[in-house]
Amino acid sequence: MCVPFDSRPPIQPISGAAVSTKDLTLTSKDGTKLAAFLASGGRPGTPGVVVLPDVRGLFHFYEELALRFAERGYDSIAIDYFGRTGGVGKRDEQFPFMDHVAKTKVDQISADVGSAVSELRKGQGNSNRPVFTVGFCFGGSNSWIQATAGHGLKGAIGFYGHPTRQQRDGTSPVIDRVKDIKCPILGLMGGADQGIPVEEVEKFRAALAQNKVQHEINIYPGAPHSFFDRRFADFKKECDDAWQRVIGFIEKNSR
Numbered sequence: 680m681c682v683p684f685d686s687r688p689p690i691q692p693i694s695g696a697a698v699s700t701k702d703l704t705l706t707s708k709d710g711t712k713l714a715a716f717l718a719s720g721g722r723p724g725t726p727g728v729v730v731l732p733d734v735r736g737l738f739h740f741y742e743e744l745a746l747r748f749a750e751r752g753y754d755s756i757a758i759d760y761f762g763r764t765g766g767v768g769k770r771d772e773q774f775p776f777m778d779h780v781a782k783t784k785v786d787q788i789s790a791d792v793g794s795a796v797s798e799l800r801k802g803q804g805n806s807n808r809p810v811f812t813v814g815f816c817f818g819g820s821n822s823w824i825q826a827t828a829g830h831g832l833k834g835a836i837g838f839y840g841h842p843t844r845q846q847r848d849g850t851s852p853v854i855d856r857v858k859d860i861k862c863p864i865l866g867l868m869g870g871a872d873q874g875i876p877v878e879e880v881e882k883f884r885a886a887l888a889q890n891k892v893q894h895e896i897n898i899y900p901g902a903p904h905s906f907f908d909r910r911f912a913d914f915k916k917e918c919d920d921a922w923q924r925v926i927g928f929i930e931k932n933s934r
Contacts, residue, residue, distance in 0.1 A: 682740055687740060696720075696749070698750055700719070700745075700749075705756075712767050713791050718756075724805075727799030730755060732757065732815065732818050734777065736770070763782070781847065789825060793828070796831075814837055816839055819840025820842065823842070826861055827856050837864075837867070842883035854882060854883050854886050867925075868899070870898045870901055871902060873904070
């Protein structure tokens with residue numbers, strides 16, 4: 680599990696920001712209905728962001744994160760992974776998410792992301808609108824994979840995604856897909872993450888460099904997995920820095 684059910688993003692809301700929100704049901708290209716949450720920032724011509732949650736799927740941490748993007752003018756859609764196995768209803772803390780994670784497939788997640796990308800571009804009537812993905816843990820590696828999926832992304836951001844582990848559906852790890860990446864990559868990693876050793880992150884960095892993929896990989900010494908959480912007061916500096924890197928990455932690569 681990445682973050683507990685009661686977690687919140689470590690980002691201060693922007694007071695007075697003009698934001699609207701709504702629950703969505705998107706349709707993937709295979710006809711699957713999936714739950715999503717849209718936060719609109721109300722500024723024409725701005726980038727869009729697709730948020731890929733951790734293994735819990737869509738819950739309030741990622742809805743609130745979408746709000747924080749919208750407050751900065753970026754329309755944002757947080758998606759769920761479990762439309763095929765869990766339906767589209769809201770879920771409580773007891774939802775057996777790992778049973779559903781085991782049934783996910785990379786190509787289906789990519790199709791679901793594609794529906795969110797289309798929704799963001801349709802929302803501004805701009806088929807060339809710059810869109811980014813940002814994901815966490817399970818969503819972090821899946822965010823990087825979206826850079827290979829033909830969405831025309833301007834960038835793919837991953838917080839503590841595993842770059843060298845085989846995907847849960849048995850398909851190739853991110854590092855083996857680097858040659859197919861079509862946009863810049865941002866990685867935000869914990870230096871004390873017991874599940875993702877720094878050595879594995881450095882292999883990813885080297886593979887990106889070897890394949891001439893524009894990238895920024897930042898490792899925070901002493902930070903654990905899931906450090907980007909309001910509960911982790913000891914890592915406020917790292918959280919603030921990570922958020923500024925995300926915003927800077929989006930601004931730089933939207934131009």
